[in-house]
Amino acid sequence: MVANLGAMDQNNVVVMESELRSLVEQIFIKLGVPLIDAQTAADVLVTTDLRGVESHGVSGQFSSYVEDYRNGITNPDPVVTIVRETSASANLDCDKGLGIIVAPKAMEIAISKAAVQGVGMVTMHNTRHMGMASYYAMMALEKDMIGLSMTSAGPSVLPTFGAIPRLGTNPIALAAPTSQENPFVYDAATSVIASNKIDIWKRSGKKIGPGLVADMFGSPIMDSLDPNDYVGPALLPLGTTRELGSHKGYGLACMVSILTGILSGGGFDSFPGRPNYYHMVAAYKIEAFTDVSIFKSTLDDFIVALKNTPPMPGQDRVLVPGQKEWEVFEHRKKHGIPIHKDVINWLKHTCQELNISMNFQ
Amino acid sequence: MVANLGAMDQNNVVVMESELRSLVEQIFIKLGVPLIDAQTAADVLVTTDLRGVESHGVSGQFSSYVEDYRNGITNPDPVVTIVRETSASANLDCDKGLGIIVAPKAMEIAISKAAVQGVGMVTMHNTRHMGMASYYAMMALEKDMIGLSMTSAGPSVLPTFGAIPRLGTNPIALAAPTSQENPFVYDAATSVIASNKIDIWKRSGKKIGPGLVADMFGSPIMDSLDPNDYVGPALLPLGTTRELGSHKGYGLACMVSILTGILSGGGFDSFPGRPNYYHMVAAYKIEAFTDVSIFKSTLDDFIVALKNTPPMPGQDRVLVPGQKEWEVFEHRKKHGIPIHKDVINWLKHTCQELNISMNFQ
Numbered sequence: 001m002v003a004n005l006g007a008m009d010q011n012n013v014v015v016m017e018s019e020l021r022s023l024v025e026q027i028f029i030k031l032g033v034p035l036i037d038a039q040t041a042a043d044v045l046v047t048t049d050l051r052g053v054e055s056h057g058v059s060g061q062f063s064s065y066v067e068d069y070r071n072g073i074t075n076p077d078p079v080v081t082i083v084r085e086t087s088a089s090a091n092l093d094c095d096k097g098l099g100i101i102v103a104p105k106a107m108e109i110a111i112s113k114a115a116v117q118g119v120g121m122v123t124m125h126n127t128r129h130m131g132m133a134s135y136y137a138m139m140a141l142e143k144d145m146i147g148l149s150m151t152s153a154g155p156s157v158l159p160t161f162g163a164i165p166r167l168g169t170n171p172i173a174l175a176a177p178t179s180q181e182n183p184f185v186y187d188a189a190t191s192v193i194a195s196n197k198i199d200i201w202k203r204s205g206k207k208i209g210p211g212l213v214a215d216m217f218g219s220p221i222m223d224s225l226d227p228n229d230y231v232g233p234a235l236l237p238l239g240t241t242r243e244l245g246s247h248k249g250y251g252l253a254c255m256v257s258i259l260t261g262i263l264s265g266g267g268f269d270s271f272p273g274r275p276n277y278y279h280m281v282a283a284y285k286i287e288a289f290t291d292v293s294i295f296k297s298t299l300d301d302f303i304v305a306l307k308n309t310p311p312m313p314g315q316d317r318v319l320v321p322g323q324k325e326w327e328v329f330e331h332r333k334k335h336g337i338p339i340h341k342d343v344i345n346w347l348k349h350t351c352q353e354l355n356i357s358m359n360f361q
Numbered sequence: 362m363v364a365n366l367g368a369m370d371q372n373n374v375v376v377m378e379s380e381l382r383s384l385v386e387q388i389f390i391k392l393g394v395p396l397i398d399a400q401t402a403a404d405v406l407v408t409t410d411l412r413g414v415e416s417h418g419v420s421g422q423f424s425s426y427v428e429d430y431r432n433g434i435t436n437p438d439p440v441v442t443i444v445r446e447t448s449a450s451a452n453l454d455c456d457k458g459l460g461i462i463v464a465p466k467a468m469e470i471a472i473s474k475a476a477v478q479g480v481g482m483v484t485m486h487n488t489r490h491m492g493m494a495s496y497y498a499m500m501a502l503e504k505d506m507i508g509l510s511m512t513s514a515g516p517s518v519l520p521t522f523g524a525i526p527r528l529g530t531n532p533i534a535l536a537a538p539t540s541q542e543n544p545f546v547y548d549a550a551t552s553v554i555a556s557n558k559i560d561i562w563k564r565s566g567k568k569i570g571p572g573l574v575a576d577m578f579g580s581p582i583m584d585s586l587d588p589n590d591y592v593g594p595a596l597l598p599l600g601t602t603r604e605l606g607s608h609k610g611y612g613l614a615c616m617v618s619i620l621t622g623i624l625s626g627g628g629f630d631s632f633p634g635r636p637n638y639y640h641m642v643a644a645y646k647i648e649a650f651t652d653v654s655i656f657k658s659t660l661d662d663f664i665v666a667l668k669n670t671p672p673m674p675g676q677d678r679v680l681v682p683g684q685k686e687w688e689v690f691e692h693r694k695k696h697g698i699p700i701h702k703d704v705i706n707w708l709k710h711t712c713q714e715l716n717i718s719m720n721f722q
Contacts, residue, residue: 084649084650084651086478086479086480086646086649087448087449087478087479088448088449088478088479088480089478089479089480089645089646089649089650091649091650091651117447117448117449117450117478117480118447118448118449118450118482119447119449119450119478119480119481119482120480121479121480121645123650146619146620146624158670158673159667159670159679159681160679160680161672161673161676161678161679161680162667162670162671162672162673162679163670163671163672163673164670164671166666166667166670172613172616174616174619174620176619176623184615184619186612186613186615186616188606188608188609188612189609190609192600192605192606193606209604210604211604211605212605214673217673217674218671218672218673218674219673219674219675238599238600238606238609238610239553239599239600239601239605240601240605243570243571243572244553244572244573244600244601244605245549245553245554245599247549247680247682248549248550248551248599249599249609250682251547251549251682252533252547252549252613254545254547254663254667254681254682255533255535255547257663258507258535258537258545258660258663259507259535259645262537262656262659262660262663263507263645263647263650263651263656264650264651265650265651265652265655265656265659267659268659268662268663268666270666271662284450284482284620284624285447285450286624288445288447288450288452289445289450289452289484289624289625289626290445290452290624290625290626291626294626295623295624295626298623298626298628298629299619299623301629301632302615302618302619302623302629305527305629305631306520306523306527306615309519309520309523309524309525309527310523310524310525310579311522311523311524311579312519312522312523312524312575312578312579312580313578313579313580314580315522317522318520318521318522318523319521319522319608320520320615321608321611321612321615
């Protein structure tokens, strides 16, 4: 879910990127994360908020990361080991490291392999939450590569016809470079919605729309629902019902489980007895397949053709994947990031506990 | 759409696999296709019908292939050229060759590269229809690899909010090997339905269900529709509406366009002035990432966990991707393939024209 451009709301405090970055970095350091990793983690989280992806940034995920460092579930200073490797692939044991810290390292490996072999692909196991998957895919852009990333998580999504969640929201992200247009950036769960959307709707007093979740028996709820009445986790795969193709969203979620958890030797979404996060990143060097300039100009043409599609009645325009996020990004870079007062209060409280001075309120 | 197990229907003739294979092969040969390619093409088409994927087999696609050979759109004896290559990647100019003939060659290249480098990825341009995408993904299974394939086609699918089709149905297929269970095989369009489903519904007198297509102004039709009243192409991306996540199906379709058409230097779905088919296949060698035996047993466990999910009210069981197709495959291997009498009549007519004797009626 991409936020609006950050229009003032009495429940929000607007914070400039640099202030937020500095604070997040300090918190990671206080939790035992080495400086360079803390900088990486802060960049992933703040970039996420700059792009308006509230559900995965400082507002949506940071508190759970802090909690998991404190209760020992996440290792602040992991020793990442390459357990298998070829010239084009690697599998990493991430030593309980946080995904937003280890996945950038994995993507660097994938990019360096793709630079030589044309393709690089790296799986990760024994790791934690990956945050916004497109961050790692986007690392490929400046190298004139296509970036791909996916991650599987603990079960919150029902298989088609199922009454118990067996799959994570298992997003897929792909970034591809352009010449004139903003880069193509796709990033979405294979479920109808990501699970933390429900918390955001609770906070904002919004209803859960029809067809997004199931009832406690697994039947899709086709009316609006108060988020406080939701008995989850019972998210639906993309497609909502079998008739509308939920077996496709379900199958894509399984595909992500296979390419992340099972291929990395880690397990799968509902594998018992552990935090089930597994990731995969890949880089494809465009020059290995075609001219970079032709690729970029053709992708420009594709994006322009999509944008110029006449809209259906009631709509102003056709968007392309990532467009809304680029628009929010440009705005928030200049005007700051709106953060809900509940999150500000949590930050204050955390800073007090960790003995960090906080420069904004 | 997977057919039922082939229950007798007065409109169907049941044909044994070997008879159908032989006939299809002879037709390809008469159209100028070399023997070995004709055998490959027949295997792809008959395997598709054996798996119950009517929309892409002899019943669904063969007549259009024959027509395109006859009118010179498809080259019966293409010289496939590797235009760029690295140790892990290749891009093929397919010389107007039919996808079901050139994609197996591409997958063999991907597999041979993955055998050495862990990963192999091959793009294809200047080609024609790919048929059932999972055929090529499944070629990886016996090599203890994961197979991936995708293809983009001419525009029939609306972007979210758009009134004019800009995207193909752009399917993604993934196959992964197991030990005890049937292999995992996912294969589905990124649109709610594949376009030739509508022809099949016309033939069988079925209605188009709600939420599968749009009206001529781009608005999703949320009631049932007589297929004869459908003014297309105006298929909807997986997700149907923006509220139900159609921007995800739309974004996945774009991802396929990028990894097939644009990365191969060919173009994109709505690129003007040519038959816009582009493909990509990839192979991932499991041993490069983890132990093959662990991978297979974990995938078995995953499949069993999914199958054992308690069903929602009104459903008997939870299926896994490819399960229904395996069940149909087993049945049709033994009992034959039901083919609609209209298709039989077309086969008869074609055999007469090509001076081939047909052993079943």
